[in-house]
Amino acid sequence: MAANMKAVKLRIKSVQSTMQITKAMELVASSKLRKAKERAEVCRPYFRTLYETLKEIAVNNTEFNSVYAAESKSNKYCYVVIAGDRGLAGGYNANLFKCMEADSAGRDYMVLPIGKKTVEYYSRKEVEAVTEEFGEVADISVGDCFEIAHLLCKEFRKGTFGHIQLCYTGFVSMLSQKPDVFSILPLTDIKEEAEKREKASVSRNLILYEPGSTEVFDAIVPEYLAGLIYGAVCESQASELAARRTAMDAATKNAGEMIDQLNLYYNRARQASITQEITEIVAGAEGV
Incomplete structure (x- = not known):
């Protein structure tokens, strides 16, 4: 009985130590989450407006001869996947x-991983990566997003892949985060997605571009990609911190419940041990 009580006491101490760690991680995630949430909310209008603008251009303009607007001859996909740095x-x-x-x-694809977990996951699956230079999502800046965008545009023009998809987690609320994948290049893919959601009116040219629609569009595309990637990074970081905060809060509560149950078991075992000792003493006294 004494050995069993000692094991329970050690278990209680172990769970208390774990609870201190989960509580600390929850507090750290909460402190970082406020800033990340504000950044995601500030970036979101730009993120959405940029995508809607390109979608509108895809549906309503017919003059473009840009490589980014032509229907791709390559069936290979490149996925820009943004996950977390930690579990x-x-x-x-x-x-x-x-x-x-x-x-x-069913697709032939390669990835551009952002985040340590993404790099580890696709390294294990032996999926070809465009580059692993952007392995830490916490260190991604606006400048890095422009570098990623120019790299993607360069490889797209070379024909390394014919489609670019962006995979990230959207921040819905503190308790809800939604993973999403959508096409960002070529323009024909965006047009298909737009027409699935709503029937496009008769295509017509709405804007006159100077010096020309193709030149303007080719200059805009890297900026567009960089803006989308940066917006997705902001959303993903806020989502990761919110998910971690929720997970650590649940872990802390579970640890507290476990400690209560172990204390109850320990007190019962202790009471049983005391009762047994008293019984033995009384029995011994009667024997004398």
């Missing part, structure tokens, strides 16, 4: 990879 965030990373695998099923 202990509930199903954040796993849900993103499931969404990505569902979209890429």
Whole structure:
């Protein structure tokens, strides 16, 4: 009985130590989340407006001869996948990879991983990577997003791949984060997605571009890609921190419940041990 009580006491101490760690991680995630949430909310209008503008151009303009607007001859896809740098965030990373695998099923594809977990995941699966230089999502800046965009445009023009998809986790609320995948190049893919959601009116040219629509469009595309990627990075970081905060809060509560149950078991065992000792003493006294 004494040995059993000692094991329970050690177990209680172990769970208390774990609870201190989960509580600290929850507090750290909460402190970082406020700033990340504000950044995501500030970037979101730009992120959406940029995508809607290119979608409108795809549907309503017919003059473009740009390589970015032509129907791709290559069936290879490049997925820009943005996951986290660390675990202990509930199903954040796993849900993103499931969404990505569902979209890429049956396709020939390569990836541009952003985040340590993304690099590790696709290294294990031996999927070809465009580059692994942007392995830490926490260190991604606006300048890095422009570098990624120019790299993607360069490889797209070379014909390394014919389609670019962006896979990230959208921040819905503190308790809800939604993984999503959508096409960002070529323009024909964006047009197909737009026409699936609403029937396009008769295509017509709405804007006169100077010096020309193709030149303007080719100059805009890298800026467009950089803006979308940066917006997705901001959303993903806020989502990761929110998921980690929720997971650590749940872990802390579970640890507290476990400690209560172990204390109850320990007190019962202690009471039983005391009762047994008293019984033995009384029995011994009667024997004398």
